[in-house]
Structures are given as C-alpha cells and as structure tokens.
Amino acid sequence: xxxxxxxxxxxxxxxxxxxxxxxxxxxxxxxxxxxxxxxxxxxxxxxxxxxxxxxxxxxxxxxxxxxxxxxxxxxxxxxxxxxxxxxxxxxxxxxxxxxxxxxxxxxxxxxxxxxxxxxxxxxxxxxxxxxxxxxxxxxxxxxxxxxxxxxxxxxxxxxxxxxxxxxxxxxxxxxxxxxxxxxxxxxxxxxxxxxxxxxxxxxxxxxxxxxxxxxxxxxxxxxxxxxxxxxxxxxxxxxxxxxxxxxxxxxxxxxxxxxxxxxxxxxxxxxxxxxxxxxxxxxxxxxxxxxxxxxxxxxxxxxxxxxxxxxxxxxxxxxxxxxxxxxxxxxxxxxxxxxxxxxxxxxxxxxxxxxxxxxxxxxxxxxxxxxx
Amino acid sequence: xxxxxxxxxxxxxxxxxxxxxxxxxxxxxxxxxxxxxxxxxxxxxxxxxxxxxxxxxxxxxxxxxxxxxxxxxxxxxxxxxxxxxxxxxxxxxxxxxxxxxxxxxxxxxxxxxxxxxxxxxxx
Numbered sequence: 265x266x267x268x269x270x271x272x273x274x275x276x277x278x279x280x281x282x283x284x285x286x287x288x289x290x291x292x293x294x295x296x297x298x299x300x301x302x303x304x305x306x307x308x309x310x311x312x313x314x315x316x317x318x319x320x321x322x323x324x325x326x327x328x329x330x331x332x333x334x335x336x337x338x339x340x341x342x343x344x345x346x347x348x349x350x351x352x353x354x355x356x357x358x359x360x361x362x363x364x365x366x367x368x369x370x371x372x373x374x375x376x377x378x379x380x381x382x383x384x385x386x387x388x389x390x391x392x393x394x395x396x397x398x399x400x401x402x403x404x405x406x407x408x409x410x411x412x413x414x415x416x417x418x419x420x421x422x423x424x425x426x427x428x429x430x431x432x433x434x435x436x437x438x439x440x441x442x443x444x445x446x447x448x449x450x451x452x453x454x455x456x457x458x459x460x461x462x463x464x465x466x467x468x469x470x471x472x473x474x475x476x477x478x479x480x481x482x483x484x485x486x487x488x489x490x491x492x493x494x495x496x497x498x499x500x501x502x503x504x505x506x507x508x509x510x511x512x513x514x515x516x517x518x519x520x521x522x523x524x525x526x527x528x529x530x531x532x533x534x535x536x537x538x539x540x541x542x543x544x545x546x547x548x549x550x551x552x553x554x555x556x557x558x559x560x561x562x563x564x565x566x567x568x569x570x571x572x573x574x575x576x577x578x579x580x581x582x583x584x585x586x587x588x589x590x591x592x593x594x595x596x597x598x599x600x601x602x603x604x605x606x607x608x609x610x611x612x613x614x615x616x617x618x619x620x621x622x623x624x625x626x627x628x629x630x631x632x633x634x635x636x
Numbered sequence: 637x638x639x640x641x642x643x644x645x646x647x648x649x650x651x652x653x654x655x656x657x658x659x660x661x662x663x664x665x666x667x668x669x670x671x672x673x674x675x676x677x678x679x680x681x682x683x684x685x686x687x688x689x690x691x692x693x694x695x696x697x698x699x700x701x702x703x704x705x706x707x708x709x710x711x712x713x714x715x716x717x718x719x720x721x722x723x724x725x726x727x728x729x730x731x732x733x734x735x736x737x738x739x740x741x742x743x744x745x746x747x748x749x750x751x752x753x754x755x756x757x758x759x
Contacts, residue, residue: 298700298719299699299700299719300719300721310644310645311644324644365719365720365721366721386697386701387697396691396693396704397692397694398681398682398683398692398693398694398695399681399694400696401694401695401696401697401698402696402697402698404697404698404699405695405696405697405698405699405718406698408698408699408718409672409673409676409695409698410639411645413669413670413672413673413676414638414639414640414642414645414648414673415637415638415639415669415673415676415677416637416638416639416676417676417695419637439642439643439644440639440642441637441639484681484682484692485681485682485692485694522701
C-alpha cells in the first residue's frame, strides 16, 4: 500500500498541470499514466500552438510536454509511468497495475484521499463496410505513427473528417511524405480552423464537403475507398460515387471524454453534445459530484491542450484547498486567474459554443458538486 | 517506410537496433519503438485474425485503448503491440482468435480490454 495526498491519473497537459499546482502547495502528489512517457497527446503535436503568449503560442506541443514534466518533478511530484489504474474503491483506494509494458506486471494499491481524473479522450469511429480492415485507423493513430514512431502508415491517404484533427494530421502526413488524395467532410462546411484548411488546400488537397466514405476496398489490407456526395439528409446522391485509391484511410470524427474511471468512482454523468458526449458533471472549481474527486481536461469535455492545462491548474488548486494546504480565499483567488485565462481561450466562433456548454455544465454542477 | 528526413523533426537520430522474429521472419527494429512501429516499418499490417470470421485486423487506435492490434508476444497472447516496446530476441506471432488456450489465450473471447473501441462483436 502506498499513500499520497493526491493521486492524479493521466499525465497529459491537464494531469501534469494539476500535479504541479498541488505539489507546489505542499501536497504529496502521485501522478500515474498508462504510457511509458508523460505528455499525453502533446508528445505527437509537432505544430506550433497559437493563441496568446501565456498559452505558449509558437511552442510545439512536444516541447510543452517536456517542460511540464520537468516542472512537475521539480515540484516534488512522484511520477509512475506504465501504470494502469483499473479500479476506484470506496475510501480512496485505487487498484493499479505497474509494468505492463516494460518488465514484470505487478498489482499495487494506492491510497489517496483526493483524486484528480485527467484521463483525456478517445477517438470516435465511423462505421462503413471495410472499416475493420488493416489500413483504416484513427487519425490520431496515424499521427502517433508519423510523429512519435516516425513510420509512415500509408502513402496514399483518404482523410475522413475535416475538423482540426483531420486537417492537422493531413498536413502532417504530407510533411511525413504521404499524398493526401482527399479530405471528405459529411457536413456542408469545413469543420476546423481556416488556417489549417488553407495549408492543405494550398498544397492541392481537395476538401470535399457534403461527402462521405461508403466503403473500403481490399481483402487483407485496404486498396481504396468509395466516396460519394450526400444530400441534406445525409443520403448518398446517386451517380456521384467514385473510387479513390488509398492504402490508408484515417478517421477523424471527433473525440469523446474517456470517462470510465469517473463512472467507476461514482461521479454523476451529464451529456453535452458540444463537449463530445457523456462526461462527469463538475463545477467551476473542477469538483465532481463525489467529494474528493476532481476532473480536468478532455475527460470533463473535449476541448484543447491549452484549456486542459488551465483546468488542470484549477483542479490542483481545489485539491490543495480540500487538503487544507491553502485557505478558501487564496484558493478562490488562484482559481480566478486560471478561470480568466480559460474564458479567453473559449472565445471566437469555435470557442464560444464550448464556453456556453461549459457554463451550462458549471451551472448544473454548482448544486450537485459538494464544496469542501 | 521509416521517416528518416522530416521538415520539422529533422533527421531521425541514430538508435541501437534490436532483432525480433515475426512469424519466423527476422525484423530489425529500433530500440525503444513499439512492436507495431517495427511491423509497420517492415510492411506488416495484419496483426491478427478474428475468432469467428477470421477477419484481418491491424493497428487502429495506436494508444492501447482498442486492443485491435494484439498479437502473441513471447508466447503470451493479447499483447497490445501499439504500446509495447520491442526487445532484442522477442518473438511475435500473428494471433488467431483469442490465441492458443495452452498459452493462456481465451478461445471464447479475448481477455484483453473489451471497451467501446472494439470494432465489432467478432473479437
């Protein structure tokens, strides 16, 4: 049995930030991640972030991850990589397996009175005949292969989905040496930022709105796909289908909160279409309906790395408050600073719907999430 | 194909190599990379065949969530190749169904995760 004040699950931007804030306020913090290296999805972000300086605009995600990890260790955070938490038990005990990826797997029980869940999100899938064939994968999977493993998963690519993930991964696949044959988007408009769409459009990649993939061709690996125009009711328009040769079909159909541990912990769940689906209800201080359990980052609603980081800070401050490391007034003041930065990130045509959705969650959570 | 030159990441740094055996074939891998990366670099895309339909499966999520890429590694079935690093002398085998029962494989249903990312009922 290992005992800590705060257990943080997930070492992406949210979990790292939460750990840093809690450790700096005197909490004994254990940060766990199922992967071998910290950083979550930051490690495959090789594009420069934009926004304001305080949100590390101009810095590549991979460098942000290295910096946060160093800050966490300097603050005294204990980091356990290769640790999969499988159970949340009453009374603050966690069941975990360490060493599944390297060495001998062994079970451990971790005791911590305060829990911060920063488990992130998982990619949505799109089902079509042939979608289980090798060569069809999540856009995030392709991104991991090219940017982390530096192996090209295909040379001729069909990208399904034109949100920011679809657009950015298309561009990064081209940087890695692949040809992107087309991006298909079921909606009548491009989903992601214009700046990302322009980059691939300039390079000659057609972004086909009101189009979808009907099937993938191939026996043991894909050889191509059939795409077609769809009408307002998402029905393929007869006579518009055509074949695209491809050895890689990437699915970029959005993300959903990866909230299994939150459910295990007994957190009340709520649904938000704008934030990716079912998520643990929480208030502005990132408290859930279960006393001592906090959330931060995509698990509490899919947004972006910079918002995850700020939510992590807030959760770390709230955990410190609960443990008596800081008073209520100090905690409120510290949170306010992060909240102001969060609001500035939730502006504009893409940010505003997330701002509204988050405010609705906070409002619902205000009554359901007990204060310390 | 390995991405040796990259406009943002630069040249791929040198790494020690290890040798793994995939279905009897020798594959040279870079130390520290995942089994799935080594296989993809060697042009191997099929990791397993499903239990009932014998349908081929390969890499899908690449972050250890969907369990579609599991193979038999050093005799143990259901190893997630997308998150497990290679090691020198490792043997990797294409998995059929749950893998051989005598090796701990479950012939009725795969024992590795069975989450919302499993791509259909035919595990």
